[in-house]
Amino acid sequence: MRFWHKTFLLTLALFLLCLNAGIFSLAYYTYQKNVSAVEDACRAENDYIARSFERDCFDMVVAGKGTDPTVLMKSYGTHYLEQGIRLAFYEGDVCLYTSFAEGTALPSAGSMTQIKTEGVRHVAIGSTVNGRYRFVYGKAVGSLDEDYRSLMITFAFIALGVSLFFAVCLYFVLKKLSVPLEKLRRTTETIAAGDLTITADESGSDEVAMLAKSFNVMVGKLKEHMETLELDAHRKQMLVDNMAHELRTPLTGIYGYAEYLEKAALTEEERIDAAGCILSEAGRLQRISEKILDTAYIRHNEIPKVKVDLSRLLTDTARRLESKAKKCDVSLIVGASYACVEGDETLLSMLLYNLTENAIKACVGGGIVTLMCEKNTLTVTDNGKGMTEEQLSHITEPFYRTDRSRTRAEGGAGLGLALCKTIADAHGAEMEFSSELGKGTTVKVSFIT
Secondary structure, three states: OOHHHHHHHHHHHHHHHHHHHHHHHHHHHHHHHHHHHHHHHHHHHHHHHHHHHHHHHHHHHHHHHOOOOOHHHHHHHHHHHHOOOEEEEEOOOOEEEEEEOOOOOOEEEEEEEEEOOOOOEEEEEEEEEEOOOOEEEEEOOOOHHHHHHHHHHHHHHHHHHHHHHHHHHHHHHHHHHHHHHHHHHHHHHHHHHOOOOOOOOOOOOOOHHHEEEHHHHHHHHHHHHHHHHHHHHHHHHHHHHHHHHHHHHHHHHHHHHHHHHOOOOOOHHHHHHHHHHHHHHHHHHHHHHHHHHHHHHHOOOOOOOEEEEHHHHHHHHHHHHHHHHOOOEEEEEEEEOOOOEEEEEHHHHHHHHHHHHHHHHHHOOEEEEEEEEEEEEEEEEEOOOOOOOOHHHOOOOOOOOOHHHHHHHHOOOHHHHHHHHHHHHHHOOOEEEEEEOOEEEEEEEOOOO
C-alpha cells in the first residue's frame, strides 16, 4: 500500500470519527435540552394542576358540597387523560384514583422520575395537595424519543453525504499531492539502475521540492565520488602497470647478466663489467623501492614540524648538486632572502633536491637553473626543453616521464615529482607548474602560514 493511500485511509478514518462524534454529541445535547425543557414544562403544569385541585376542593367545602374529593379527582383524571396527562391521588398508601396502568411504580411526594406505563415513557412528578393527599402527575414524552431517532437518522444521512464528498475531495487532493513523490520514486529507480544523469524535478517551494533539491545534491556528490573512485582505480591500475614495466626492465637486465656470468667463459674485465651492470640495475630497483616507500610513509603518517630556514636549504641543495650541474654543463644560480616555514627539514630538502635535479636534467649544455626563495615561496626555474600542456597535466603522476628514453638511461622512474607532490601536500603547500615548450619550466612551492 502506498503512502498516500495510507494517508487517505487514516485521514478519512479520523475525519469520520470526529464527524460522527460531533454529530452524536450535538444530537444528544439537543435531546437533553428538549428533555430539560419538557421537564420544566411538566413541573409548571404539575404545579398548576395541583393548585387548581386545591382551589376546587376549597370551593366545594365553601359551597357545602361535601368534603369527599373522590368525584373531583375522577373528573380531573378524565379531563387530563384526554390531553395525554395521567393523574393519581393517594391518601397514605390507599389509592383514591389513578389513570396509570396497574402496577406502575409511581414516585413519592417531592420527587420526579421517568417511568413507563403501557409501553410509553412518562415524566412523573410526585407532590402533596391539601396537605393530606399524595398527587402524582405524569406526561407522555415518547415523542421525544421519536424526535431523537428522526434527528439521528437525519444527521446520519448528512454525515454520509459529507463523508462521501470529503472522501472524494481528499482522494483527488492526496493523489495530486503524491505526483511529485511518485516522480521522485521513479527517479530513484532510474538512478538505482545505474543512470546518474537524471535529476529530480525541483519546481516549487514546498517540502517535496526541497527534498528533490537535496536529492539532486546527493546524487551530484555520489556522481563525483564515483568518478573519483573510477579515476583512483584507473590511476592505481596505471601505477601497477607502470611499476610492473619499470621493475621488469632492471630485473631482466639483472637476470640476463647473471645468466651471462654463469654460462659464459669471461675474462676478468668482462666479469667486472657484467657485475657493474647488475649492481647498476640493482641500485635502480633500490631507488624505486625507496621512493615508493617514502611516498607511502609520508601519505599515511603525521610528519613532525619544526622551523626550517628555506634560504639555507636552497644553498645546501645547490652545493650538493653542483658537481652534477657541472657535468651536464648547467649553471646553478641561487637567489634567496631569509624565509622560515614550519616543516620537516629532511623532507623539504628531498623536495628541493628532486625539483632541482629534474631541472638540471631538462637543460642542455649551457643551460641555467635558478633557485629562488622569497617570503614563503620556493621557485625552481630552468631554461630547458619545457613541456606541453598535456605533459604538465600528468607530471606528478607516479612513473610518468616526459622523455622516457632519456629518463630510463639516467636511472629515473618517474617517481620524483610524485614524491614532491606528496611532500608538498603533507606540508599544506601548493605546488604549481608553468612551462613553455623550448623555453623552460618554472615550479613554485607556496607554503601557507
